[in-house]
Amino acid sequence: MANKNILVPIDGSESAFAALKQATVLANSLESKLTIISIVEENPFVNADFYYFGADAQTMKAYFDEACLNAKHALTEAEKICANQSVSEFETKIIKAEVSAKNIVKVAEELDVSLIIMGSHGRKGIQKLTLGSVAEEVLKFSPLPVLIVKQ
Structure with a gap:
C-alpha cells in the first residue's frame, strides 16, 4: 500500500464496528493511518418518489440534527476502539x-x-433486494481495493 491510508465508513452498526476492529489490526500491522467517516444526509427524501407528509423545514432540521448526533456517537465509539x-x-x-x-x-x-x-450486514433474499447493499455497490464502483467484513 503506497500511501498507507485506509478508509472505514461506519454507520453505527455492529457490522461497521466489526469492520473497524479488523481495520485496526491491519492498520497496526502496516503502520497505516485510518480515516473513519460517517455520512449524514441533509435531506433523506430528496431522491424519493414521494415526499414525507409534513416534512417542513423544522422537521428536516430535527432529522438532520439527530442524524449528526448519531454520527458523532458512532465516531466517538470508533475513536475509543482505535x-x-x-x-x-x-x-x-x-x-x-x-x-x-x-x-x-x-x-x-x-x-x-x-x-x-467496510462491514456488510449479510442480508439475504428479499431483504437484500429491497434494502440493497451499499458494500456490494462499493465493490462495483470502486477502482480501489475493498475489504468487506461480515458480521
Missing part, C-alpha cells in the same frame, strides 16, 4: 452527502486512500 487497539494515527470525519456507494468511493478518491474496509 485508542483501545493502539492505532497510532487515525482521524474521524462527518461527511454531509447522500448515503451511497458512489459517495463513499468519491470520498476515498478525494482522501487518496489505498484501501476501503
Whole structure:
C-alpha cells in the first residue's frame, strides 16, 4: 500500500464496528493511518418518489440534527476502539452527502486512500433486494481495493 491510508465508513452498526476492529489490526500491522467517516444526509427524501407528509423545514432540521448526533456517537465509539487497539494515527470525519456507494468511493478518491474496509450486514433474499447493499455497490464502483467484513 503506497500511501498507507485506509478508509472505514461506519454507520453505527455492529457490522461497521466489526469492520473497524479488523481495520485496526491491519492498520497496526502496516503502520497505516485510518480515516473513519460517517455520512449524514441533509435531506433523506430528496431522491424519493414521494415526499414525507409534513416534512417542513423544522422537521428536516430535527432529522438532520439527530442524524449528526448519531454520527458523532458512532465516531466517538470508533475513536475509543482505535485508542483501545493502539492505532497510532487515525482521524474521524462527518461527511454531509447522500448515503451511497458512489459517495463513499468519491470520498476515498478525494482522501487518496489505498484501501476501503467496510462491514456488510449479510442480508439475504428479499431483504437484500429491497434494502440493497451499499458494500456490494462499493465493490462495483470502486477502482480501489475493498475489504468487506461480515458480521
